[in-house]
Each structure stands twice: as structure tokens, then as C-alpha cells.
Amino acid sequence: MYSALFLSLLSAIAVAAQKGDWTAAYDSATGALAQLTNDQKVGIVTGTGWMNGNCVGNTGDAPNIGFRSLCLQDGPLGVRTATGVTAFPAGIHAASTWDVELIRQRGLAMGEEFRALGVNVQLGPVAGAIGKIPAAGRNWEAFGPDPYFTGIAMQETIIGIQEAGVQACAKHYILNEQELNRGSMSSSVDDRAMHELYLWPFADSVKANVASIMCSYNRIDGVYACENDAVLNSLLKDELSFPGYVLTDWGAQHSNENSANAGLDMAMPGDGMGDGNYYWGPNLLNAVDSGSVPQERLDDMVKRILASWYYIGQDKDYPEVGFDNWQPGTGKDVQGDHATVARAIARDGIVLLKNVDNALPLNKPATLAIIGSDAFPNPDGPNACVDRGCNVGTLAMGWGSGTVEFPYLIAPHDAIKERADADGTVLTTSPNDETASATAAATAAETAIVFINADSGEEYITVEGNAGDRNDLNAWHNGNELVQAVAEVNAKTIVVIHSVGQILLESFIELENVVAVVWAGLPGQESGNGLVDILYGDTAPNGKLPYTIGKTAEDHGTAIVPGDDSYPEGLFIDYRHYDKNEIEPRFEFGFGLSYTTFDYTELTATYTDKSPGEGSPAPGGPTSLYDEVATVTATITNNGTVTGAEVAQLYIGLPESAPETPVRQLRGFQKVSLEAGASAPVSFSLRRKDLSYWDTEAQAWVTPTGEFKVYVGASSRDIRLTGTM
Ligand SMILES: *[C@@H]1O[C@H](CO)[C@@H](O)[C@H](O)[C@H]1NC(C)=O
Numbered sequence: 146m147y148s149a150l151f152l153s154l155l156s157a158i159a160v161a162a163q164k165g166d167w168t169a170a171y172d173s174a175t176g177a178l179a180q181l182t183n184d185q186k187v188g189i190v191t192g193t194g195w196m197n198g199n200c201v202g203n204t205g206d207a208p209n210i211g212f213r214s215l216c217l218q219d220g221p222l223g224v225r226t227a228t229g230v231t232a233f234p235a236g237i238h239a240a241s242t243w244d245v246e247l248i249r250q251r252g253l254a255m256g257e258e259f260r261a262l263g264v265n266v267q268l269g270p271v272a273g274a275i276g277k278i279p280a281a282g283r284n285w286e287a288f289g290p291d292p293y294f295t296g297i298a299m300q301e302t303i304i305g306i307q308e309a310g311v312q313a314c315a316k317h318y319i320l321n322e323q324e325l326n327r328g329s330m331s332s333s334v335d336d337r338a339m340h341e342l343y344l345w346p347f348a349d350s351v352k353a354n355v356a357s358i359m360c361s362y363n364r365i366d367g368v369y370a371c372e373n374d375a376v377l378n379s380l381l382k383d384e385l386s387f388p389g390y391v392l393t394d395w396g397a398q399h400s401n402e403n404s405a406n407a408g409l410d411m412a413m414p415g416d417g418m419g420d421g422n423y424y425w426g427p428n429l430l431n432a433v434d435s436g437s438v439p440q441e442r443l444d445d446m447v448k449r450i451l452a453s454w455y456y457i458g459q460d461k462d463y464p465e466v467g468f469d470n471w472q473p474g475t476g477k478d479v480q481g482d483h484a485t486v487a488r489a490i491a492r493d494g495i496v497l498l499k500n501v502d503n504a505l506p507l508n509k510p511a512t513l514a515i516i517g518s519d520a521f522p523n524p525d526g527p528n529a530c531v532d533r534g535c536n537v538g539t540l541a542m543g544w545g546s547g548t549v550e551f552p553y554l555i556a557p558h559d560a561i562k563e564r565a566d567a568d569g570t571v572l573t574t575s576p577n578d579e580t581a582s583a584t585a586a587a588t589a590a591e592t593a594i595v596f597i598n599a600d601s602g603e604e605y606i607t608v609e610g611n612a613g614d615r616n617d618l619n620a621w622h623n624g625n626e627l628v629q630a631v632a633e634v635n636a637k638t639i640v641v642i643h644s645v646g647q648i649l650l651e652s653f654i655e656l657e658n659v660v661a662v663v664w665a666g667l668p669g670q671e672s673g674n675g676l677v678d679i680l681y682g683d684t685a686p687n688g689k690l691p692y693t694i695g696k697t698a699e700d701h702g703t704a705i706v707p708g709d710d711s712y713p714e715g716l717f718i719d720y721r722h723y724d725k726n727e728i729e730p731r732f733e734f735g736f737g738l739s740y741t742t743f744d745y746t747e748l749t750a751t752y753t754d755k756s757p758g759e760g761s762p763a764p765g766g767p768t769s770l771y772d773e774v775a776t777v778t779a780t781i782t783n784n785g786t787v788t789g790a791e792v793a794q795l796y797i798g799l800p801e802s803a804p805e806t807p808v809r810q811l812r813g814f815q816k817v818s819l820e821a822g823a824s825a826p827v828s829f830s831l832r833r834k835d836l837s838y839w840d841t842e843a844q845a846w847v848t849p850t851g852e853f854k855v856y857v858g859a860s861s862r863d864i865r866l867t868g869t870m
Pocket of ligand 1: 742743744745784785
């Protein structure tokens with residue numbers, strides 16, 4: 146008795162020591178590795194083949210070390226294909242909350258659902274495409290084109306997912322910025338932009354101990370990402386000291402020895418998407434036998450996979466896989482109370498762009514018109530099209546592998562109707578996008594809300610002529626004409642937009658009768674409920690744009706590239722491009738109105754670094770890069786009349802001794818909720834890397850000497866406090 150108890154206590158301590166501790170996890174992995182044959186090792190690093198296993202990706206097992214076949218499953222906003230899961234707001238919508246607490250809660254809630262269904266690896270979150278090209282099809286899966294912001298969002302999401310006991314997978318690594326030709330095109334970027342823009346959020350992911358990273362379909366400097374020594378070995382494993390494993394995007398492997406020696410650790414789905422041809426499997430075994438792939442390299446792959454599994458604590462009591470990816474409709478209810486966080490994000494991710502004379506919030510209007518197909522449910526149900534590959538009815542996520550089955554989708558009309566019934570408001574409706582029926586409905590009402598949208602997704606599905614990437618930045622379904630027609634006849638026209646990303650607003654934004662514009666993003670299953678919270682003022686709008694909305698498509702300075710992409714814009718995407726070239730955007734990065742106003746006072750900026758040390762290598766790069774070296778503080782006052790939340794933003798301009806750098810770069814943000822009349826301090830902590838640039842000659846981060854410019858404000862252009870440091 147005594148000794149059994151003692152032993153189980155010891156093993157509990159051993160488990161605790163492995164979980165959350167890379168050194169202990171590697172010790173366990175090394176011990177387990179010694180018990181594996183090369184056959185078993187090759188089985189662990191090679192997927193079992195397309196559709197061979199319950200999940201979208203499956204590995205071999207090793208029962209003698211208690212290692213079950215790993216289940217890898219899409220995607221970044223929930224468990225793909227299974228029923229009984231939550232359809233969370235998309236990454237870009239979580240981003241527009243600018244709320245790190247909500248972003249972490251979303252990660253945790255997603256992780257709990259993956260775990261309950263027995264998934265070992267969630268294929269998300271996404272930092273690439275980061276969104277340098279507004280029309281790119283999959284930007285909505287990620288967190289927007291600012292690397293600092295995306296880094297924080299990746300970190301919080303990964304911490305949440307992994308706290309639930311699920312391995313996160315940061316993807317798609319790297320320079321995978323569009324869908325067109327993604328499997329063949331080559332991207333090249335200068336070394337500074339690579340470090341300061343594209344690699345940056347992956348560095349934060351590694352710092353947050355992400356278990357795995359997915360290499361992308363494209364080539365970098367002519368070499369496929371999944372066999373690219375420079376990006377896998379040099380940048381990720383050497384420079385960032387990534388201790389986890391690299392897996393391929395599905396079918397992104399193109400070689401046996403080259404990929405193995407360049408740093409790939411796991412091939413997915415194993416064969417070429419069902420063709421039965423495996424680059425690895427027996428071929429990798431032969432390569433190891435012949436010496437063209439060193440035995441140590443195979444052992445390193447396995448150690449990385451096992452160490453991540455121990456690190457997350459999946460070696461003990463992991464749930465069985467509870468669904469079959471290839472049998473639609475399988476699964477079980479794992480939603481718990483996650484609708485609460487889904488609704489909070491749906492609500493707080495909404496950005497108010499225009500509001501003339503307090504047109505919003507609505508105050509029990511006598512009559513109200515609801516116009517546009519985007520306000521109404523898809524008559525065939527929210528999951529009518531496979532992988533959401535159509536744009537019918539209200540839009541709440543894009544299309545492709547980054548989707549889930551909706552358990553339900555609250556359409557705006559349905560949620561508004563509930564409120565209208567309670568208020569005694571008479572609704573007139575036009576559930577299509579035809580101008581004749583729209584003007585009829587709008588003429589009959591005091592206020593008209595017109596809904597428009599724009600969709601995009603992954604390249605394997607074409608929707609209304611858009612092969613993943615959008616063909617242009619206009620609203621779909623003649624949205625511009627629809628708004629104009631309504632505004633012709635209704636003096637209180639409110640526009641609500643559901644969109645995967647930036648659209649052009651110029652054809653209606655300045656119309657006098659367009660009194661309010663609400664950017665409702667991609668809100669997931671709680672769409673209508675979150676919108677009603679904002680439209681009726683139960684919550685003041687508190688989201689901010691995670692990208693810049695320009696006046697023309699050309700103003701953005703980037704577009705889908707027909708061949709290879711040499712990234713001529715370098716560091717200057719989104720607001721950095723607008724600032725550098727002094728282009729007036731329509732709505733800048735970080736912009737968003739409220740029903741109240743905020744005053745900014747009392748800026749302080751203090752450089753506190755005392756010991757600019759080298760730091761030791763650690764996940765994410767030298768520890769010194771993450772040391773806190775400066776603090777900026779300010780005071781925010783709600784000087785309006787209702788409770789509201791403000792996202793205070795810190796931008797830094799580097800000293801003149803630095804090479805050409807964006808005028809201002811986001812380096813901090815904090816959301817504070819304040820009652821009318823209340824004040825609160827905000828404090829931004831700057832890490833060494835936040836004040837540094839990548840010195841291409843020295844191949845190191847350098848903190849320039851001289852005067853740093855410090856800007857605190859309500860957006861990237863609405864700067865309220867300026868100082869130096
Ligand atoms: C609130 O503060 C803002 C920013 O300083 C200012 O423009 C505005 O006039 C103030 N409003 C009131 C009611 O004091």
C-alpha cells in the first residue's frame with residue numbers, strides 16, 4: 146500500500162515536472178526514444194495518409210511507450226467538421242476587440258473543445274498570411290497586418306489553447322501572403338522586413354512555447370518552405386531556439402532527404418493527398434540506412450514530437466478521438482458555456498466608423514427597415530455549403546479549411562426582431578439585395594439599416610468567381626448600389642458591414658443620409674446578438690480596426706501578385722505605408738468610435754534598462770530581447786456621458802540614428818473600461834525588441850541611441866500625447 150502510494154506520488158511529480166518544462170520534457174523524450182525502432186520513428190514523423198484515420202492528419206503510434214496516434218485537426222476558429230462545437234468569431238474579429246483577455250479566453254475555450262474531442266494538435270492560430278495584401282483570401286483567419294499586435298494575439302491564443310492541454314500550431318510559415326499560385330510561387334523579402342514584420346509574430350509564438358509550427362505551400366527564394374534550410378534550421382531552430390516540431394501544410398512536402406535535412410519534422414498528411422506516394426515512410430528509412438539523412442536527424446524529429454507531447458502533458462489521460470472528420474455529423478456537444486465568450490467577442494469586435502448626431506444607439510424607433518440578404522439567414526441553413534463555400538445569407542466566417550460547422554447562427558434580422566417586438570417597433574424588411582424592394586422597405590420606415598458584405602477564403606473553392614483571394618475590394622452583391630438606393634429615400638440610413646477585410650466605402654461614406662456605419666466583421670455564431678448589444682447601446686462600441694481602410698485599392702500599395710513576389714514594399718505595409726507616403730486613408734489602423742469620448746493626459750516615458758546584457762538562448766530568441774527596458778504611462782478619462790471602453794495605443798518612432806524605419810510603430814495597447822467621468826491609468830511595458838531594429842550587417846537586434854519619439858493615442862493617426870524618451 147505504502148509503496149504503491151509512494152510510487153504514484155513519484156510519478157505524479159514526474160508528470161508535473163515534464164508538463165510545462167522543456168528540459169524535463171526532453172529528458173522524457175530521450176528516454177522514450179531509446180525504446181523505439183527506426184520503423185517506429187519513421188511512423189511517428191510520417192502521417193498515415195489522407196483519409197487514413199479519424200482526423201484531418203494522423204501519425205503512427207508507439208504503444209510500447211504509451212504513444213497513441215496523434216490527431217491533428219483544423220482550424221484556427223474551432224474544431225472543423227465536427228458537430229456540437231462552437232463557431233467562434235474569426236481571428237480578425239478577435240483582433241478587432243484589442244482585448245488580450247478575450248483573445249486568451251477564446252484560445253482556452255477552443256482548446257477545451259479540441260481536447261474534449263481527443264484532438265492532440267489544433268491547426269492554429271495564424272500569423273501568415275499576416276495580411277499585407279487586403280484582397281488575400283485567408284487574412285481573416287489571422288490577426289491583421291501589424292506584427293506587434295499579431296505577436297501578442299498569437300501569444301495569448303497559444304497560451305489559452307495549450308493551457309487546455311492541446312498543442313497549438315502556429316502557421317503558415319512563412320511569406321504565404323496570397324492564395325493565387327500559393328503552391329508554386331516564390332516569395333523573397335529583405336532581411337529586415339523578414340525579422341521585423343513576418344518572423345516577428347512567430348518569434349512571439351515560440352516565446353509562448355508553441356508546440357508546433359506549420360511550414361507553408363510557397364517557396365522562399367526559390368526553395369519550398371518545407372525544405373528551406375534558411376527558414377527552418379537557421380531562422381526558426383537556431384535563431385529562435387524553437388524546441389517543438391515543424392509539420393508540413395497538407396501536401397506541402399516535395400522531397401525526402403532535402404526536407405529532412407532542412408529541418409522538417411513531420412509530413413502531413415503523409416502521402417500526396419491520397420495518391421499513396423509517401424516522400425517519407427520507407428523512403429526515409431532507406432535514406433537513414435544509406436546515410437543521406439543522418440540518424441541524429443531522424444532522432445531529433447522524433448524527440449521534438451515526443452518532447453512537445455510531454456511538454457503539453459498529453460502522455461497521461463488524454464481523451465479518445467470523439468468524431469470522424471470524414472463522416473459529417475459526428476461529434477458530441479463540447480460547447481460548455483463558450484457561447485458567452487463567443488458573444489462577448491462578436492460584440493466587442495464591432496467597430497463604429499461613423500455616427501452623425503448620435504444616430505446610434507437606436508432608441509425604440511417606431512419603424513425600422515432591415516435591408517439586404519446579409520441581415521437574414523441562409524434559407525438552406527448556415528452550413529448549406531461545404532466548408533462555407535458560398536455567400537448566401539448573413540456572413541459570419543470566410544470559406545476553406547479554417548471553418549467549422551455552425552451549431553446555430555443568429556442572423557442580425559432575427560436578433561433585431563426580438564428587440565423590436567419588445568420595443569413595439571414596426572419592422573419592414575427586404576431580405577434580398579434588389580434596389581426596388583430595398584427602397585420600398587426603406588421608404589416605409591423612419592430608420593433603415595442596410596446590410597452588405599464581402600467574403601473570401603481558401604483557393605480550393607471558388608465563390609462567385611473569387612478563387613480564394615477577392616477579385617476586388619468592393620462589397621459583394623451590388624452592395625454599393627444597395628446602400629445608395631436606400632440613402633436616396635431614407636434620411637437615417639445605417640450601414641452594417643460583415644467582411645473578411647477592408648472594402649472600399651467611398652461610394653457612400655460621405656452621403657448625408659448615411660448617418661452611421663458599423664463594421665461588424667466576421668462575428669461567428671453569435672452575430673446578431675453581439676450586433677444588437679451595440680446597435681441598442683447596451684454596450685458602447687469599443688472595437689478598433691486591425692487594419693487600414695483606404696480610399697482606393699491602389700492606395701494600399703500592395704495587390705495580389707501574378708507570379709513571384711519580391712516584396713518591394715519591405716517594412717511598409719498598411720499604416721506604415723500610408724504614413725511613409727503621406728496618403729490619407731479613409732479609416733486608419735486603430736480607429737474606432739464609441740458612444741462616449743475619452744481624454745488622454747499625463748504622459749510619462751521612462752527608459753529603465755540598466756544592464757543591456759546578451760541574454761541566454763531560449764525559445765523566442767535571446768532572453769534579453771524580452772527584458773522590460775522602458776515604461777510609458779498615461780491617464781485615460783471617460784469625459785462623455787455613458788460607460789465605455791477605450792483602447793489606448795502606444796506608437797514608437799525610432800531615433801534618427803536608426804536606418805529608415807516606419808514613422809510610428811505600434812508597441813503597446815491597453816483596453817480600459819470606464820464609467821462616465823471616471824479615469825484610469827494605463828501602462829505600457831516595452832521589451833528590448835520593441836525598441837530595436839534588425840541590423841542586417843551585424844545579424845543582430847540593435848537598440849539605437851538617441852531620442853525615441855513616444856506617441857499615445859486613440860488610433861495610429863489620432864495621437865493625443867507626444868513625448869520623447
Ligand atoms: C473630452 O476630451 C476630448 C479629448 O481631449 C475633447 O476633445 C472633448 O472636448 C472632451 N469632451 C468634453 C465633454 O469635455
